[in-house]
Amino acid sequence: MSKTPSRSSRPVLESLSLLEKAAEKEFSANQIILAFDEYLNILAQNPAQQLRGSAQYAADMMDHFGRQELTGHAGSADSGAAPTFRFNVFSKPADPASRRVIGHETVQTQIYKTLRTFARQGHNNRMVLLHGPNGSAKTSLVHALMQGLETYSQAPEGALYSFNWIFPHEKLAKGGIGLAGAASRAEGLSTYARLADEEIAARLPSELKDHPILLIPAKDRKKFLEDFLGEKAANELWQHMPLHLRRGELCHRSKQIADALLLSYQGNLKRMLMHIQVERIYLSRRYRKGLVTIEPQLHVDAQYQQLTLNRSLSQLPSALHGLNLFSVSGDLIDGNRGVVEFSDLLKRPIDSFKYILGLCETQSVNVGQTIAYLDTLFVGSANELQLDSFKEFPDFTSFKARISLIRVPYLLEASAEAQVYSEILEQVSGDKHVAPHTAWTAALWAVLTRLKKPNGVNYSPAVSSLVTALSPIQKARLYDLGEMPPSLGAEDRKVLRANLQKVRDEYEGVPYYEGRVGASAREIKSILLDAAQNPEFPCLSPLAVLREMEGMVKRVSEHEFLRQDVKDGYHDAIEFIATVRKDYLDRLDSEVRESIGLYDSKQWEDFIRKYVQHVAIALKKEKIKNPITGRMEDPDHSLIDEFEKIVDAPGRMNPGGDDLKLFRQNIISQVGAWSLDHPTTPVAYGKVFPEYWQKLEKHYYESQKAVLTRLHDALLVYGAAGMGAPSGNDPESSQLASDTIRNMTQKQGYCGQCAREVITFLLKQRY
Numbered sequence: 001m002s003k004t005p006s007r008s009s010r011p012v013l014e015s016l017s018l019l020e021k022a023a024e025k026e027f028s029a030n031q032i033i034l035a036f037d038e039y040l041n042i043l044a045q046n047p048a049q050q051l052r053g054s055a056q057y058a059a060d061m062m063d064h065f066g067r068q069e070l071t072g073h074a075g076s077a078d079s080g081a082a083p084t085f086r087f088n089v090f091s092k093p094a095d096p097a098s099r100r101v102i103g104h105e106t107v108q109t110q111i112y113k114t115l116r117t118f119a120r121q122g123h124n125n126r127m128v129l130l131h132g133p134n135g136s137a138k139t140s141l142v143h144a145l146m147q148g149l150e151t152y153s154q155a156p157e158g159a160l161y162s163f164n165w166i167f168p169h170e171k172l173a174k175g176g177i178g179l180a181g182a183a184s185r186a187e188g189l190s191t192y193a194r195l196a197d198e199e200i201a202a203r204l205p206s207e208l209k210d211h212p213i214l215l216i217p218a219k220d221r222k223k224f225l226e227d228f229l230g231e232k233a234a235n236e237l238w239q240h241m242p243l244h245l246r247r248g249e250l251c252h253r254s255k256q257i258a259d260a261l262l263l264s265y266q267g268n269l270k271r272m273l274m275h276i277q278v279e280r281i282y283l284s285r286r287y288r289k290g291l292v293t294i295e296p297q298l299h300v301d302a303q304y305q306q307l308t309l310n311r312s313l314s315q316l317p318s319a320l321h322g323l324n325l326f327s328v329s330g331d332l333i334d335g336n337r338g339v340v341e342f343s344d345l346l347k348r349p350i351d352s353f354k355y356i357l358g359l360c361e362t363q364s365v366n367v368g369q370t371i372a373y374l375d376t377l378f379v380g381s382a383n384e385l386q387l388d389s390f391k392e393f394p395d396f397t398s399f400k401a402r403i404s405l406i407r408v409p410y411l412l413e414a415s416a417e418a419q420v421y422s423e424i425l426e427q428v429s430g431d432k433h434v435a436p437h438t439a440w441t442a443a444l445w446a447v448l449t450r451l452k453k454p455n456g457v458n459y460s461p462a463v464s465s466l467v468t469a470l471s472p473i474q475k476a477r478l479y480d481l482g483e484m485p486p487s488l489g490a491e492d493r494k495v496l497r498a499n500l501q502k503v504r505d506e507y508e509g510v511p512y513y514e515g516r517v518g519a520s521a522r523e524i525k526s527i528l529l530d531a532a533q534n535p536e537f538p539c540l541s542p543l544a545v546l547r548e549m550e551g552m553v554k555r556v557s558e559h560e561f562l563r564q565d566v567k568d569g570y571h572d573a574i575e576f577i578a579t580v581r582k583d584y585l586d587r588l589d590s591e592v593r594e595s596i597g598l599y600d601s602k603q604w605e606d607f608i609r610k611y612v613q614h615v616a617i618a619l620k621k622e623k624i625k626n627p628i629t630g631r632m633e634d635p636d637h638s639l640i641d642e643f644e645k646i647v648d649a650p651g652r653m654n655p656g657g658d659d660l661k662l663f664r665q666n667i668i669s670q671v672g673a674w675s676l677d678h679p680t681t682p683v684a685y686g687k688v689f690p691e692y693w694q695k696l697e698k699h700y701y702e703s704q705k706a707v708l709t710r711l712h713d714a715l716l717v718y719g720a721a722g723m724g725a726p727s728g729n730d731p732e733s734s735q736l737a738s739d740t741i742r743n744m745t746q747k748q749g750y751c752g753q754c755a756r757e758v759i760t761f762l763l764k765q766r767y
């Protein structure tokens with residue numbers, strides 16, 4: 001075969017050289033290789049940024065990607081509790097390929113606070129242990145944190161540096177023996193950092209990725225910074241520097257080299273530092289650079305190996321020949337300056353995690369005869385059963401002092417839980433259409449299985465009756481959107497709203513807290529996948545999901561949460577299927593009716609809004625500006641009367657009485673309270689007054705029942721007609737049926753198949 005270069009080889013070479021140029025440019029722009037004094041310039045530009053420990057680095061990373069304080073969080077406004085934040089590093093990862101963590105803002109905030117505490121103490125003296133039920137996103141949280149660190153280390157603000165030792169060839173020293181000769185020969189050079197490969201005899205990296213400042217001996221370090229940054233700035237900085245950078249020493253090997261060089265240079269630090277090549281480091285989980293996950297079956301350790309076996313030792317200058325140099329390696333060495341994650345920490349034998357906690361407390365590890373000092377975050381995860389048996393352990397209290405426990409429960413907000421499933425539904429949608437409300441149906445059921453009934457004894461008498469009356473679905477709605485039970489009057493709502501945080505916190509302090517037991521997201525995901533496989537359903541719809549749930553609740557032995565005692569409707573997984581189905585039917589009902597064209601739900605919103613406007617004017621005895629004529633007019637009393645009649649306002653038979661006045665004032669104050677809770681959004685009247693919304697809906701529905709019945713008949717004919725064009729002998733009805741289906745597909749995300757399927761379902765169930 002001919003070996004002549006192909007025509008395309010030239011462009012390939014060209015693009016390679018372009019690539020090379022781009023890499024070179026990036027290399028110098030990112031300051032990847034530096035001499036020690038060049039690094040000092042970087043340090044001088046932003047000393048606080050350069051002299052950070054791993055905890056502060058991680059906390060700064062969380063700030064770097066942004067955070068939002070949760071104000072719309074139900075109950076947060078008047079709860080007086082410490083603010084809760086949502087950090088983008090979890091909810092909007094910079095790398096689109098990595099997985100988002102939905103919800104868990106309390107956990108995120110706790111992680112952040114713990115990191116800041118470590119930073120303040122100057123020492124990560126505890127392991128951060130995320131614990132919770134199986135499948136509660138513990139690992140996802142840790143991995144998001146690692147991903148954030150990886151991305152941050154590539155940003156200018158997150159630049160991290162370590163160093164290598166560089167030893168030039170003896171030939172550079174022209175026959176000189178030992179290092180002193182080499183250095184004198186290379187008098188013109190102030191650094192060996194940029195020697196070409198062929199000029200380098202040996203290059204020894206700092207295997208622990210030690211910080212370059214550790215090259216300045218600990219006893220001189222503060223003085224060094226004072227000379228360099230000025231006394232005041234250095235003192236200020238010193239206060240905030242981690243212990244590791246204030247007092248820490250180089251790893252054993254680097255220390256030996258540094259000492260030997262100093263000796264041979266008669267204590268000249270500058271000449272010792274000529275051998276330093278500062279290198280920017282990038283954290284990477286994949287390449288185990290500063291980010292390491294250790295599985296429970298693996299033995300945690302750091303190993304060492306004598307370097308004499310290594311060819312490069314013979315190349316070292318003679319000044320170093322007397323040294324007994326080791327090379328260290330292992331998970332802990334790799335994980336220095338970032339995060340070491342112990343997944344399923346407590347699955348290890350007790351001696352093993354005793355050892356791990358020891359490491360964590362001292363931030364050091366014995367390697368052979370020497371000690372390696374670490375600056376890294378130790379993060380572990382454990383499920384509740386493992387933690388429970390760990391607590392039985394006699395030494396638990398002493399262990400506890402070395403652990404920061406952060407609880408990661410299951411989510412209790414249905415809309416957040418629904419977002420958890422969006423990823424898997426997106427995958428399914430490649431093969432099968434996903435009908436509206438599918439994620440929500442699954443999420444609501446999952447949340448219902450996790451809720452606990454409020455216990456009256458934990459509340460004051462006035463609150464007790466309100467909270468104990470909450471049904472599971474009411475509690476779920478309260479948690480999700482702060483939605484009050486429709487049956488509650490304005491005064492009760494106020495009380496319940498004020499106690500919302502208390503309801504949320506009721507089971508905080510007990511072992512079986514709310515969100516510990518219930519269907520896990522993992523279990524629900526498998527329900528969704530199974531439902532997608534069911535050939536009986538043309539689309540993946542709530543109907544297919546409900547069917548899978550019916551199968552699941554029978555497999556009691558497989559799922560712990562199905563074995564709980566039912567208490568006043570709580571923990572009743574079977575009944576929850578009916579609850580979800582009913583809620584789904586309600587949604588479906590209004591969607592279908594909206595698609596028939598009977599009403600536009602905006603009407604109710606407008607009606608309530610107008611009522612609030614006019615009644616506010618009436619209360620103030622003022623006039624309202626007519627938007628069309630611009631004239632000042634009296635409030636529209638017929639509109640006010642109509643509304644109050646429909647919602648059956650108390651005291652409306654006695655227009656001048658106190659009852660009606662109180663009713664009206666309550667309405668205004670509820671709108672005011674809602675606006676305070678949601679300062680940036682326009683008032684959603686349907687959400688402030690769901691019970692009035694429903695009454696309006698019902699009222700209009702009743703008044704148009706006759707029309708509806710005829711339309712339903714038409715849909716039945718349509719439904720029975722199958723896939724093709726609507727048949728039947730009433731062309732007007734057929735037209736209506738196809739219009740309805742068209743509206744559902746165009747406006748509500750149905751396809752022709754599931755639109756027909758759900759209409760048939762609705763008619764069968766409701767009419």
Ligand SMILES: [Zn+2]
Nearest residue numbers: 433539751754
């Ligand atoms: Zn469909």
